[in-house]
Amino acid sequence: MAGLRWPDAMELLVFLLGFLLVYYLIRARTSNKLPPGPSAWWQFANLFSSDRKPPHIRLEEYRKRYGNVTTLYILWMPIILLSGFQTIQEALIQYSREFAGRPRTRINYLLSKCQGIIFAPYGSSWKRQRRFTLTILRNFGLGKIYFEEKILEEAEYLIDTLKASLEGQAVDAHPVITSAVSNVTCMVIFGRRFHYEDKTFTHLVGLYDEMLRLQSGIWIRICSVFPFILHFPGPHQRIFENQAAIFAILQGFIEQHRETLSGGTIRDFIDAYLLEMKKERDGSFDSMLTEGNLLHDIHDLFLGGTETTTTTLYWGLLYMMAYPDVQVKCQEEIDEVIGRSRRPSMEDSSGMPYVSAVIHEVQRYANILPLSVARAMTQDTIFMGHTIKKDTLVLINLYSALTDEGQWKHPHQFNPENFLNDSGEFFKPDAFIPFSMGVRACLGERLAKMELFLFFTSLLQHLEFRWPDPATSPNLEGLYKIMVAPHPYEMLVRRRETSGDP
The missing domain is CATH 1.20.5 (Single alpha-helices involved in coiled-coils or other helix-helix interfaces)
Structure with missing residues (x-):
């Protein structure tokens, strides 16, 4: 002033x-016709409370007090919270299209331009991007031997890198795990892998990590409620600077592909998109395959294909150190079914119920996305007796489904028995929905499942993971930055001998 x-x-x-x-x-x-919930004043006062519980834990408290359909507020902006597996299933399956929108806030528009897959509004353009992306993934062999080979090759690079550090020194494996998982995504998008020390590659991965931190902070919420702030300088401008830096790198890859594009050879996602975009432009109809959508599609694929799988694997190794008996049982099953010299295969998963149960339990208990990407109503809808207006923001409380006491044997413990029946056979409860459900379910689910099984099994086949300080225990509390990640940790890695073949 x-x-x-x-x-x-x-x-x-x-x-x-x-x-x-x-x-x-x-x-x-x-707003008096909305579902019950805490008052906006009470929530505002809690911003200044010393109680700093993770958001999904606080939301569970609201659920227990107000029910599975709850109204929350960011100041005067109402948000509907859906909790409990049955409620979520009804909303995302029976009312799938009504709950398929994305928030129509100014900051969301500036970041997504209504393009891409993850953050684009529900409509014809989004449907086209999703359908075309799935087609390309299938054409490149998703679910087939080609993808397995690429993942296993990267797993070998990761194992060799970890073996190189075996000098009795504790190491933080997060950077190399991130690089390995990112490289699988890079092979799909860019048609190549990168050395773990490549400067452009490490810079891009670092920018995405910073993006998650920025977009989980208080400024994204302030700008959603007070969009005029976007016109002024301040810490919130770092969100746009970060995205601009990411897009500059991705645009550079697009230009490289454009210069070397050959009509007879499709090397990767970018090639396939550029060729199909040209074909549609040469036709007589308006194309929804555009330069902007290509850029945002690549951004979404890199984000979705890297951060979630990396974080899950990072949790998985931490749990193996926290529960060494589980690690031993996994390795015994791997030795029995695969041995220590043959590469794993997705076909092995059906004969490895315990390892499959452990991988699924890591996903359930780590619960890295306790709240799925925010949604919005596409039309006025009466749901469970409540009238929810078009464009109202909706949060899906996946944490409540993954810890639903009516769905799990041990909802609040890490226990692979959650996915084993009385005969020791693997089974998957309906409430296992870490990839969400309905028309907005994660399109990379199949690839993520392949990566988790092949990376996890390969690592335990060749290496043992130990907590470096016997006097302490691993910290299993998560850090919230949109995704829930472990606190950074170090581990001791020991090579397993190449014996024990079946």
Whole structure:
């Protein structure tokens, strides 16, 4: 308030606060038909509380008090929280299209431009991007030997890198795990893998990690409620600077592909998109395959294909150190079914119920995406007796499904028995929905399942993982940055002898 005398500045501040109060009261009166929930005032006061529980834990408290359909607020902006497996299933399957929208906030528009797959609004363009992406993945052999070979090759690079550090020193494996998983995505998108020390590659991976931190912070919420702030300098501008840096690198890869594109050879996703985009432009109809959609599709594929699988594997190795008996049982089953010299195969998974149960339990218990990507109503809808207006924001509480006490044997413990029947056979409860459900379910689910099984099995086939300090225990509390990740940790890695073949 440069140029204003102190009394004038105080009068202006009081006026603004009064205006916001009146505006809130008007908006609050129009929301009395929404589901029950804590008052906006109470939630605002809790912003200044010393209680810093993770968001999904606090939301579980709301669920227990107000029910499975709850109204929350960011100031005067109502948000519907859906919890419990049965409620989520009804919403995302029976009302799949009604709950398929994305928030129509100014900051969401500036970041996504209504393009791509993850953050694009439900509509014809989004359907086209998703359908075309799935077609390309299938054409490149998703679910077939080609993808297995690429994942297993990268697993060998990862194992060799970890073996090179076997000098009795504790190491943090997160950077090389990230590089390995990212390289699988890079082979799909860019048609190549990168050395783990490649500067462009490590810079891009670092930018994505920073993006998650920025977009889980308080500024993204403030800008959603007060979009005029976007016009002013401040810490929130770092969100856009980060995205611009990511897009500059991705655009560089697109230009390299354009210069070397050959109509007879499709090397990767970018090639396939550029060729199909040209074909549709040469046709007589408007194409939804555009330069902007290509850029955002690549961005979404890299984000979805790297961070979730990396974080799950990082949790998995931490659990193996926290529960060494589970690690031993996994290795015994691997030795019995595969041995220590043959490569694993996806066909092995059906004969390895314990390893499959452990991998699924890591996904369930780590619960890396306790809240799926925010949704919005595509139309006015009556759901479970409540009227939810079009464009109302909706949060899907996946944590509540993955810990639903009516669905799991041991909902609040890490225990592979959650996925084993009385005969020791693998089974998957319906409430296992880490990839969400319905039309907005993760399109990379199949690839993620392949990577998790092949990376996890390969690592335990060749290496043992031990907690470096016997006097302490692993910290199993998560860090929340959109995804729930472990606190950074170090581990001791020991080579297993190449014996024990069946």
